[in-house]
Amino acid sequence: MTSALKDLSDAGVSVWLDTLSRERIISGSLAELISSRHVVGVTTNPTIFRDAISHGTEYGARMSDLAVRGVSAEEAVRTITASDVRDAADILRPAFLASYAGQDGRVSIEVDPHMAHDTTATIAEARHLAWLVDRPNTYIKIPATKAGLPAIAETIAQGISVNVTLIFSLARYRQVADAYLTGLEKAHAAGRDLSQISSVASFFVSRMDTEVDRRLDALGTPEARALRGRAAVANARLAYEAFEEVFSGERWNRLLRSRANKQRPLWASTGVKDSAYEATKYVAGLIAPGTVNTMPEATLLAVEAQGLAAGSDVRSTYDEARADLEAIERLGIPYTEVVQQLEDEGVAKFQESWDGLLTATAAQLRTGTHRLHTRQ
Template structure:
């Protein structure tokens, strides 16, 4: 069951679970995944919390009742609930954090997605979340929007570790790495120990194929059909090439000499959306050292059950990856248009989930608020 997951670990791929709920924490399921499935980290996002909390079940009823009794705002209630889950998960993962020197054993929590296009409020929210969770093995998730880039630099410069999310384009990924370096340089100038700062860059995978395959289907030609299912892997592999260039730069080596940690590429959105593709496609075909693959539980189980890990499936494939993206351009599919659309949709989807969470939590607080005598 776990041979493939063990092989991933041996190839230098860290396995993180893309899911969190109170039931998963209190039932012992999360601890079990650490022990049996090689899971060494957890990521969350507004969609995950919306699914976990809506309806008030799975262990949230008592906290919701207490918050209702206090008369807190819905925004405060959500932050109290989500940070409690992240804090408890961080405690479960603390032994991994200690054993890996802070590299893994981390839990991510995202800034309010409504702030995605606001730099100052994003920085303030990141500082607040870091303070609320109060665990060294937390990563604050900041979206890789234009406004998010300077926020990443500022948050890193304050010694707060960051998971940069919603990266779709190679150009934006390079900007993210530059923002990380700038943050480390500012932290170093402030006298902070840069060896305590960590970061991952969440490069989204499956959504690229979903959007581009739709356009290929609309073309309907033999050439178009031959390119289906290739764009996401090509994009991710070229991102890893950019990462290799990043860690070979003089600027990075100067920081590494001071103990800085590389910003690891993290493959996000690795659940396969098209049933025509193998359900482990975005795991087995994106094996490279120093990466993180964050998987929904179904993908984790599929990989453990029948995933075939054949070694590094990224390096040495850059020329083909570039050729695949070039072939899409020749068919009239604009890479820049697609990745910009995906970024906008990604932010919008998280905001919709957050608003749904606000509404459902507001309803639960109203239901549980003590009635006046």
């Protein structure tokens, strides 16, 4: 029997894990997922690190060392998260070296989400994180806000690979792709080797259904019920259509001749949030070559256990996807309003998680200080 995860990889979808912790690194759990379940990348975000540091016991010794130095919670967060990302990148280095143009085998680390609306601060933070982690197989995550767009272009121009996060709308996705191309053009003009620059565009999936379904349920009509669970996959499929268009035109071809890499679509938020849906919904419905699907471990294991039914090629579903979004709009659910709300909420949630991460770290620093005083 073949593995569904291997089948996914063979179809051109890179399987990444959407979680990281010190325990996962030192226990060998990450290495096991790489060796036996076709995992070739890792994504992180402030929520993942908040949960890891809040509930993990593996950070005690490091926290004690940081506490005796009197570092701030902010500095401790940067030190610890960069260390975890660095170690994970080392574990994934063989996958990085084996992948085409080093596009897999990567680990993502996010800029402080409080900088999401500050272009200059985001660029500076991206440079600092790239220096701090100091591994070629990392992505710096920058949110796709309006202020993030020029930051993406400038970070790429400086030769730093970027994971653009929190993309919800088709219009914003095209702006992100344009920012990437602009950055590549600037990098080429500066004499940089474009083959060494990589990027993914993280298009968030399940949250779209969560919000649209809520509004459909409020309508309560048969027409509304029939459209439940259709918005997210339709939205992502049309993003793939846009990807095909952007990375086939003359502007792209000029960069391709200089060995540039395509900015691959990455399907994020692929764990289902409605128990009525199959656990593999946002994997099975988005199989397309040249994409990444970053999954929580529960989703990864569900794919392995349940398999993936053969579905239609995403490229044959564009008309159906457009029809679904148009039908939802006709019911009085404005697409532009929904995606802007999701972007605003996404930034706010990551800011809240970042603040929780700082609080948890400060508490552990206090514990570390107490532990040292007790020993003395």
